[in-house]
Amino acid sequence: MRLYVILPLCALLTLTEQEHQHGKCACELSNSERAFPHEKLRRAESSASACNSNITPQKTVELESLLQGLEQRLGELHKDVQILEKEDDGELYGVLSLYVIENEMTEIKLLMDKLNSTTLGHQLLTANTSQQLENMKTEMEELEKFDSMQVIKGQQTIRSLTTDLDSCKRELGVLSQLPQGTCPRSRILNVTGPVFFTAGEYPGSYPYGAWGRDPKPEKGKESWYWVVMMTSNNRYSNYVRFYSSLSTLIIGVSVPGNVEIHSSNPATNTIQGPNNVVYGGALYYNCYDRDAVCRFNLTTKSVSTIELHKDTRYNSKANFCHLDECYPYTDLDLATDESGVWVIFTTALDFGNIILSNVEEGDPPVLGKTWQTSLYKQAVTNTFMACGVLYATRYVSEEVEEIFYSFNTVTGKERFSVGIFINKVSPNIQALNYSPVDQMLYAYCDSIMVSYKMFFK
Structure with a gap:
């Protein structure tokens, strides 16, 4: 079925019928409208593009x-x-x-x-931008006068109504459907920010890594921040770097500096992959070239290992991915929340779906209870834990990431429509860590360290 739209051309055009010689008729077509100023539109588009590149x-x-x-x-x-x-x-x-x-x-x-x-x-x-915007506003108001049929105005109204409707749907879904977890702050209502970001001491040098705060810090280290950068081929590292405060991290003064796991990189029991966490004065990470979690005691410098399930996939065989690329050596993701340390992984026996286990502290630590999900790991860009709930993100665009999935370890219920959006400062997020100390979400994005404020019910 075809739809035909008849435009009131009589408002725009004047048709004059004339009789020519030899009995033939001809029509003279004259346009009563002003010529559209294409050059002015091009200038407005150029100014808008310049503003987008200057204001990031x-x-x-x-x-x-x-x-x-x-x-x-x-x-x-x-x-x-x-x-x-x-x-x-x-x-x-x-x-x-x-x-x-x-x-x-x-x-x-x-x-x-x-x-x-x-x-x-x-x-x-x-x-400069204020003056440009004033000029652009004036030019666009002039250009709108050429829209004699009110098409642009109608489109603007429709876009505004659509945005309001989508916002209402998201808010209603978040308020009524997010699962409860294992602590009073059990429902994420929103993630705002970025609250803070910095390129650190080595701007652009190490695109893969992780950072954050110890949820269970040793005495005297409550204000410390840690950073792990993949210093070899975006895959390996052999140390964790500490900063005594957020301001020292901003200006690049590392105190007390690096704590080495091993003098060589990579080597036995050094770090493989960016998804690392610090908890209770120890660094947890994927052991180099092994399907195991390493726990590096920052005080004694000793390493203990936590064996994972049989056929656990490692060595970049089950990475976090989106349509354009995968993040290498992200098979194992370590996470922290109010209750301790968690490990997110998959095995060859679970169809590539995510498995979640908690780590029981001890000497050595051991793998605790395990949950199986129906979430395919390579359809996810990152995961984190908060209040006993596993959350997963996916890539929406270069500017936006979405928290779309949750798994409640208390009820065992999954949701695929969480619908909380994160504004990014860089296209990729290599690591996400939640800190219950300040209810912040710490993201490592293409060598930039970013933090977001999390709001709970």
Whole structure:
């Protein structure tokens, strides 16, 4: 069936019938409308493209990240000054405290210099962009006058209504359908941000890695952050790097520095793949060239292994993937939440579907209870745990990732329509870690470290 649309051309065109010689008729066609200004439209498109390239997600959250780092650093400086004021032991500890405070003030000065430079750049960008947007608005209003049949206005109304409808559906689905887990904060309502991001000490150098905070930190290390970068072929690493605070991570001052598993890379019991976590003063990761989880004690420097199920797939045979690519050596994903450490993997006997097991602490640690899901691992880009619920993400576009799946370890129920969207600063997310310490989601994205705020019911 064909549909024919008859346009009121009489409003646009004037037809004049004329009788020619020899009894023939001819029609003279004249357009009563103004000629459309194509060059003005091209200029508007060019200006819009320039704005999109100048204003990126990174720039919109960079200032907030620096301010957050400065706020934390000033708090630490205040505490150290209070300690110094209370000390009176013949100058020894006072001198040491002064050295600590001097180093902190140097770091704050570097952070403020970077903040001032960023602020100035943003002010110039804001001024230029504001003027461009005003010019574009004026030009588009002029161009809309050529839409004599109100087609554009109708399309805008339809888009607005469609967006509102989709938003209502998502909110209704999230509020009514997300599963409960094993702690009071048991339903993720939303993930906002990025709250913070930084390229770290080595911008663009190590695209694969992971970072985050220890959910069960040792005393005196509550504010520490850890980073594991794949330093060999995006596959292997032999150390974990620590930062004493978020601000030291921003300015690239690693204290206490690297903690090596082995002097060689790769070697027996070193790290394979980016999906690593730190919990209770130990690093958990996929052992090099093995279907096992390694636990590296950061204090004693000893390594213990956790054997996985028979026929566990490893060595890049069951990676996280999306339509365009797979992330190599992501067969095993380690995760943490309020209850401890989890390992997400698959075996040759489970049709490639995800298997979830918890790790029971001990010396050595052992694999605990196991759950089987119906989620195909290579249809997933990443996973993380929160309150005893497994969540999985998938690639939507270069700007958006979706938390689309959940598995409740208490009820055993699965959902494939969670529908929570994450705004990305880079196309790929190589690792996701949830920290119950601050309810933040830590993402490692093409060498950029990003954090998101999670909201629970």
